[in-house]
Amino acid sequence: MPRVFSGIQPTGDPHIGNYFGAMKNYVRLGEEYGKNSIYCVVDLHAPTNPNAYDPRQLAARTLEMAVANMAAGLDPEKVIFFAQSHVPEHTELAWLFTVITPVGELERMTQYKDKAQKLESTPAGLLMYPVLQAADILLYKADTVPVGEDQVQHIELTREIARKFNHQFGEMFPEPRAVLAKDALRIPGVDGQGKMSKSKGNTIGILEPLDSIWQKLRPAPTDPARVRRTDPGDPDKCLIGDYHKLFSDLPTIETVYEGCRTAGIGCVDCKKMLMVGITRELTPIQERAAELRADPVRVRDVLAQGAKEARQIAAPVMEEAREKVGF
Ligand code: ADP
Ligand code: NA
Secondary structure (H helix, E strand, O other), X not given: OOOEEEEEOOOOOOEHHHHHHHHHHHHHHHHHHHHHEEEEEXXXXXXHOHXXXXXXXXXXXXXXXXXXXXXXXXXXXXXXXXXXXXOOHHHHHHHHHHOOOOHHHHHOOHHHHHHHHOOOOOOHHHHHHHHHHHHHHHOOOOOEEEOOHHHHHHHHHHHHHHHHHHHHHOOOOOOOEEEOOXXXXXXXXXXXXXXXXXXXXXXXXXXXXXXXXXXXXXXXXXXXXXXXXXXXOOHHHOHHHHHHHHHOOHHHHHHHHHHHHOOOOXXXXXXXXXXXXXXXXXXXXXHHHHHHHOOHHHHHHHHHHHHHHHHHHHHHHHHHHHHHHOX
């Protein structure tokens, strides 16, 4: 049976790019693999980037990310869902991996270079980030890792670490592969300037109030060919057209695509029709999130239970690794 692992950054408020690109995939894989799908809020990774970390907010953000994923359909009864800092084996295995990972390999990582460049002093933890990530995955002997494109390089390093460990200390770890959400690789941002990303400030949050979403959509750029209401447009060159494909039902997509090409409808009407689909998709998620937020004890219990389940797998794997290395 394949085993799935994915880490979720405790950033707090996921956007529709995260939702379609990652979170829905977790739910789908969870239906398929049950307790062999393991999802972890990777709070130990957060402090490695001092620019994006606040100790007073970390615990709340971890909880909020758990709420968001559960609200989006991740069922902790079916999958294993927990916070990384509750399972100390992650850091212990990472330490063993540091001794077989060349510093040069780590310095070549694109994400490290990007982040380090923005810092005056680079913490060693930022360099070690992909080693901890390899431990996150291999601690569960996971072979399937649903991630975004930007993580492919780290998964390749994870494979190398597994290979090297097996070679040096004895066969033990699988070589995991990245699985990309091919149909939702790059959800565009509301500014029309490429990929939606938290760092670009062009997001639509899945837990964002609907009126706030509308305030962002109303001024959002559309096909520049539609200067006047009577100019026809190309919905394939319009981010609102892209969003319709994610949120709207088929008859609506046909109506707006035809309406755009013939100038039968204006962009504001098209955006209003998009809001119908967004409202239908996000309302139940936002209602579930409100229920969960009102009951933080329940969410903490879920994570505590998840950590127990995770440790049942992690502890014997860690024991095996310790023995292999000679402890
Ligand atoms: P951000 O870029 O906003 O910081 P993350 O890097 O935390 O988001 O990404 C979390 C997950 O969501 C990753 O699996 C990533 O590939 C996916 N993801 C992020 N932005 C998008 C997007 N615009 N379209 C599709 N998937 C995305
Ligand atoms: Na990113």
